[in-house]
Amino acid sequence: MVGAGFAGVACVRRLERRLGVGEADLSLVTPFSYQLYLPLLPQVASGVLTPQSIAVSLRRSSKHRTRIIPGGAVGVDAKAKVCVIRKITGEMVNEPYDYIVLSPGSITRTFDIPGLVDNARGMKTLAEAAYIRDHVISQLDLADASQDEAERASRLQFVVVGGGYAGTETAACLQRLTTNAIRRYPRLDPKLIKWHLIDIAPKLMPELGDKLGQSALEILRKRGIEVSLGVSIEKAGPEEVTFTDGRVLPCRTLIWTAGVAASPLVATLDAETVRGRLAVTPEMTVPRLDGVFALGDAAAVPDTTKGDDAVCPPTAQHSMRQGRVMADNILASLRNQPLKPYAHKDLGLVVDLGGKDAVSKPLGIELRGLPAQAVARGYHWSALRTNVAKTRVLTNWMLNAFAGDDFVRTGFQSRNPATLKDFEYTNDYLTADQIREHTRGLIAGG
Known part of the structure; x- marks a missing residue:
């Protein structure tokens, strides 16, 4: 599994629960040992929430059946069935796979x-x-x-x-x-x-x-x-x-928040794309690439509820549900059973504008002000995966409501104004030739 976002974590958690003993080995490639609850990021920027509140520990929320590889996937050789990983130390390693699930997410467009x-x-x-x-x-x-x-x-x-x-x-x-x-x-x-x-x-x-x-x-x-x-x-x-x-x-x-683009990892595969996202079937398989699945922001998953050429938007709501269906399809592949297509109708949108201001549209119902705020925060709170994360977020909200904002400046990178590329590591990925060179020995010895 590549990526510990909403899609990847949902898939891994479901597999951990449903795989039989000894049925498969699970590995998760991620540079950080947490799942970032992205929708609450603006509240971290404004100081309403602490950074730790929305960094949900992977080791606390897992059943410890998954090996976590601390690094990022920088290339995939689908012919050799190898994922090339750059560890957080900078070391490059080859990780063979039988099935690979790509959910590397997106970067700022x-x-x-x-x-x-x-x-x-x-x-x-x-x-x-x-x-x-x-x-x-x-x-x-x-x-x-x-x-x-x-x-x-x-x-x-x-x-x-x-x-x-x-x-x-x-x-x-x-x-x-x-x-x-x-x-x-x-x-x-x-x-x-x-x-x-x-x-x-x-x-x-x-x-x-x-x-x-x-x-x-x-x-x-x-x-x-x-x-x-x-x-x-x-x-x-x-x-x-x-x-x-x-x-x-x-x-x-x-x-700059003007949209997102699929992870550069997508470009390392010889596969068809749709507006930069991997073209996949409704079952989230990548055509012509054996054992390769993709979902989340990096995949153009067909939106079967709308038909035609519609694809699912890159939202947390779709990613989480795709992850669960993906886990079922991995299990079905292992057990020689038919795969099922992904289908989910969007349940709406919640927007927290700070303080008492909010607008929400759950299940098509239009809400404003405090009712919208209650729905927005209730949805985010319930979506957090661990009780520790829920407790931290709720405590932060209550503290902010009663004590107000604080204006402490920590000095984080104060003399090193980092760029978009520095934060999102977009220069780390390999070219197709580099990937083939890195995995050549495995192909020859296979």
Whole structure:
């Protein structure tokens, strides 16, 4: 199993429960010994939750039947049936397999925009969330200490790109943090702090529908967030950002959440793709590659509930359920039984905008305010896999509700402003020739 996201962990947990003794050996390739509960990442960035709260321990939640390999899969030789792994020490090892399940997830999608990869920060990893929190608070500290009005203006303007779930929640949660923090900075004018949320799409979170999407837009604008639709970034610099509508903003904080792309691992296989994701059958097998399955963000799993050429969106809801079906199909393969196709109708979307603000659409029912907040937090809380994680998250929520935000800056990478590539390790993957060279001895000896 490659990847410890929602899909991979759901598959492994089900296999651990249903495999007979001695029926198969399980290995899980992941650089971290936790499953990241990604939907709550904006609350880590804003300090509502501690990083440890949403890093759900794999060893605590497993039945200890799975060997965890600390590293990342950087190539797959489907002919030799070998997965090439770069361990966290940098050592490269070959891991043979009979069946391989690919759920390496996704990375932040970027475009050929001058300065973007060097000056933007993503929100895909725990390290990025911790870094962004430190960075935002440091901008307040530096602006407060500065005598230069131009520097103050650039440090107190924040831009978030992406009007989807991640971008909207990130902008909302961090804007709430700076609004509460400014009370601790009497030398700073609160009016100088400006948050901008931009998206090239004509609507904010179109998945919510027109009414709820408009409600979310009104909440953000009422709180002072400037939302610009039909707009993107033309150029990004260390101290200013140029929009496609011609505006140039002094800005030292650019957060990029404009979509995701499948893991670069996909490109190491000689397989058909659909918009960069592995093309798979409804049973989540990869055509022409014996023993290879794929699911989650890296796979274009057909959405059988919609038909035609529709594929499932890269959401946690689909990934978790695909993982369970995948486990059943692995068992069926081992036992020479027929595989079953994946089918699931989306149950809705929940959006936590911080404080008492939220919009949700569970089972098609439109909710706003506290009822929506209760549904959003209740869903996330119930989806956490261990009681320890649930206790930590609930305790953090209660502490924040009664004590308010804290504004501690830990100094995380304070003198090393990391880029998107640094956080997501996108340069680690091998080419097809490198993979063949690395596994040549196994093929010759096979």
